[in-house]
Amino acid sequence: MFQITASTTVAPAGVALFDQENYKVDYGESPTTDAAGLLIRSVDLHQTALSERLLTIGRAGVGVNNIPLDKAVQQGIVVFNAPAANANGVKELVLAALAIGARPMLPASDWVHGLKGNDIDVQVEKGKKAYVGTELLGKQLGVIGLGHVGGLVANSASSTAFGMHVVGYDPYIQVDTAWNLSHHIHHAKNVSQVLQDSDYVTIHVPLTDETAEMLNAEAIAQMKPGSVLLNFARDDVVDEAAIIAALDRGHLRQYITDFATPKLIHHPKVLCFPHIGGSTDAAETNSAKMVVQTMKNYLETGNIRNSVTFPDTVMDFQAPLRLTLIHRNVPNMVGRMTEVLANYDLNIVNMVNRSNGDYAYTMIDLDALEAKRLQRIANKMAQIENVVRVRVIEQPK
Numbered sequence: 001m002f003q004i005t006a007s008t009t010v011a012p013a014g015v016a017l018f019d020q021e022n023y024k025v026d027y028g029e030s031p032t033t034d035a036a037g038l039l040i041r042s043v044d045l046h047q048t049a050l051s052e053r054l055l056t057i058g059r060a061g062v063g064v065n066n067i068p069l070d071k072a073v074q075q076g077i078v079v080f081n082a083p084a085a086n087a088n089g090v091k092e093l094v095l096a097a098l099a100i101g102a103r104p105m106l107p108a109s110d111w112v113h114g115l116k117g118n119d120i121d122v123q124v125e126k127g128k129k130a131y132v133g134t135e136l137l138g139k140q141l142g143v144i145g146l147g148h149v150g151g152l153v154a155n156s157a158s159s160t161a162f163g164m165h166v167v168g169y170d171p172y173i174q175v176d177t178a179w180n181l182s183h184h185i186h187h188a189k190n191v192s193q194v195l196q197d198s199d200y201v202t203i204h205v206p207l208t209d210e211t212a213e214m215l216n217a218e219a220i221a222q223m224k225p226g227s228v229l230l231n232f233a234r235d236d237v238v239d240e241a242a243i244i245a246a247l248d249r250g251h252l253r254q255y256i257t258d259f260a261t262p263k264l265i266h267h268p269k270v271l272c273f274p275h276i277g278g279s280t281d282a283a284e285t286n287s288a289k290m291v292v293q294t295m296k297n298y299l300e301t302g303n304i305r306n307s308v309t310f311p312d313t314v315m316d317f318q319a320p321l322r323l324t325l326i327h328r329n330v331p332n333m334v335g336r337m338t339e340v341l342a343n344y345d346l347n348i349v350n351m352v353n354r355s356n357g358d359y360a361y362t363m364i365d366l367d368a369l370e371a372k373r374l375q376r377i378a379n380k381m382a383q384i385e386n387v388v389r390v391r392v393i394e395q396p397k
């Protein structure tokens, strides 16, 4: 029986996949880390102690900048997210934001709702000249980051429905994602090529050390005068002070973002949403279901798919018992592990070892043996230098 703590912000349809036969779920406001699995959305775990019992963290969403990934790996905790599961929801909001950037829909609506009297039709026809907008057709959209969200936004904007000229930049684009991009999208060789001539720029990169404040004063200065910047990625991929300065001097026309801050919410040229890119029924359900499936798979079989901390490591069970080990990626680890098993006269039926930077993951299927006895051997293996976590897993029935 695995103990799971899940945040109430995670969609119930996903949490329900933890079957009662194998899981005890605490579905609460502030989930603790003192369980085998922790299921969250955007809650920030950087200041939270991760208990030794914790085997896995599931992020029902994409961005994992709220999780201390290095600390998790060092403690032998495998982190999963839900790639692509909410991308369509974000794409639709970004397309709506583009339309809002082109036309003063919100001020126009605010104005009309404030009208009084019986001659609304007369007032409307007289006052509407204050709300003349522009069109997206023929304008240039620059997309930074052509992953699941950026790719969908780029394809939609370049389709006949929007008719925009789209220029995209992504030096690390995945082959699958590249195949799905429309041939109408022009590939920029650097960020400057995206910024220079675009009427709208939208950023869809993960927040990492490399992308932090990617759109700083220098980058913003390269943007076309009067252009609109959209940020539905993370607040820290832009330099907020530089954006406000560019809006104030009229260089940027508008900043539309999913990340509200005290300085942004009162600025007349800023439109903030309350981080709702992934807040649709479908996106929340898809994300929760996807990440719960991968957490369950890991807890029950040791197999890893869609982890942000380890490469995919999948092996069909070929014996009743399996050992899994998370360890530092240093020479001769496999030799030292197999030596212990040989000392106990155990026969390895199958084995897989994958590494990711400083850490690696090994799964070993062993000839029939009692789980209790194997646990004692596992305890010995846990004492091998550089081994972080050892688990014994019985083949699921």
Ligand SMILES: NC(=O)C1=CN([C@@H]2O[C@H](COP(=O)(O)OP(=O)(O)OC[C@H]3O[C@@H](n4cnc5c(N)ncnc54)[C@H](O)[C@@H]3O)[C@@H](O)[C@H]2O)C=CC1
Pocket (backbone or CB within 6 Å): 062, 063, 064, 083, 084, 086, 087, 090, 144, 145, 146, 147, 148, 149, 150, 169, 170, 171, 172, 173, 174, 177, 204, 205, 206, 207, 210, 211, 232, 233, 234, 258, 275, 276, 277, 278, 279
């Ligand atoms: N507002 C919201 O509710 C949501 C926000 N997000 C944010 O959007 C980000 C992107 O989401 P997805 O497209 O699903 O992720 P993704 O992982 O599919 O795509 C990210 C893309 O950024 C590219 N990239 C990385 N570094 C780059 C750089 N320096 N320059 C240009 N491209 C770079 C990657 O190669 C990748 O193709 C997430 O990491 C998350 O922070 C995602 C979903 C919902």
Ligand SMILES: O=C(O)CCC(=O)C(=O)O
Pocket (backbone or CB within 6 Å): 041, 042, 060, 061, 062, 063, 064, 086, 275, 277, 278, 279
């Ligand atoms: O609402 C959420 O869980 C956040 C969505 C998001 O920002 C993400 O998936 O990266």
